[in-house]
Amino acid sequence: MDTLHPENDRLPSPPLISDRVLINGVITPLTLTADGELQWTESALRKSTTEKEILSFAVEGNKVKLKTLVERRGSICCGGSGGDYARKDFVFEPLYDESRKLWCDKLRQRLDSLVGRPKRLLVFVNPFGGKKTARKIFLEEVKPLFDDAHVQLDVQETKYQLHAKEMVRSIDLSKYDGIVCVSGDGVLVEVVNGLLERADWRTALKLPIGMVPAGSGNGMIKSLLDPVGLSCSAASATVSIIRGHRRSLDVATISQGTTKFFSVLMLAWGLVADIDIESEKFRWMGSARFDVYGLQRIICLRQYNGRILFVPAPGFESNGQPASYNVDKESSVSDKTLGYQGPDTNLEDLEWREIKGPFVSVWLHNVPWGAENTLAAPNAKFSDGFLDLIVMKDCPKLALLSLMTKLSDGTHVQSPYVSYLKVKAFVLEPGARIDEEDKEGIIDSDGEVLARGRRSYKCDEKALMSYGKLQITVDQDEMR
């Protein structure tokens, strides 16, 4: 019969090796248990586990030096525990050559038995992202941890937009255990799109992608670290990668004709898109650019004509009005050898509903956090096969200002001015501004311009899609 042992009642694990060693010049008993715990007494009982705290070890003369992590518990971060990490060496000296050899064998055996720890990673560093500090973050906070953990790195600084995507689409991925983006969400999305455009996308998708926050938004890494009580820092993110922690992630396919874009974070049109993209000119402010430009946009509030159609998730069928949707046939015609083509859902068989404009904001989210201080979709799940839809039609400016302050804890979705639901498929038919019909908006996906309408955000760059109807479907658990 199986019995349950509460954590405190756990039976002590037998020792793999137990010995008297020198620690800080004092003879001290040191034990490595079968479940990987290193125990010694230095004024009080100390413990360090191979699974969590010990990254690697090396022999230096007669001494064994362990590279370890110590958890720092902050008090101010995000209302949570604010867990973060610092590096620390732990040195001990076995009394005999034989016992040093035995210690090394046992430590190596334990560290080698840890599954999921990466050995070789491809790292993209975007020197242009956020406050342009990614290079410094990488050299000072990320690389030392990977070095301590003996993870080999192939580092590539991104030199221009879409550089990461181009590389990922064509390089030999077989030599890597994962790809890491020291950047904002933009480079992550490039990597995802590059992988999905490969002919061998099914294999490519098995490669885990890690994030280290060095952008202005950092919504994905915040969504990963916050639920486990870790601060959104470079050290926490790097430690999670070293430990091999993984989560599955849904991928949304946005299509317009045969053009496709794969999104893992969000799609926005209206207020949120305007703030996200038009505030680029304040990039030097870091994440404060969203608040500063957001205020300006609310004071001069825009509303857009248009229509959205959606297939509600079970329980959300009362939103909107029944509607029929003629599926964009062109988007399903594809050459399967070219890469991932989106989910094989028969959209015509689904129960569609619609909401007609004007709209202040339409926001579709795959993960909870849109940025480090924006809990856009508090109920969003990484791999539930649904997208969270947040819609705002008319809203008084004062109420809107108060909603902006509620974005940090996700309570904006409780406002009577906000509709918040889960959808399986979605169609956006964007229109012009109600006050100036010759001006249209911006469609933003994962922080990048997907489409820009007439006389919207001034920029000569051509967008991937035109400012017209878009279809969005979601596949469950595509990425890791």
Ligand SMILES: Nc1ncnc2c1ncn2[C@@H]1O[C@H](COP(=O)(O)OP(=O)(O)OP(=O)(O)O)[C@@H](O)[C@H]1O
């Ligand atoms: N050397 C470069 N010069 C100019 N742009 C670059 C360079 N390298 C990458 N980029 C582009 O910079 C854009 C933004 O990058 P990233 O996502 O890292 O930062 P961010 O936009 O500040 O953060 P977030 O996406 O979290 O808001 C991406 O579209 C990427 O393609």
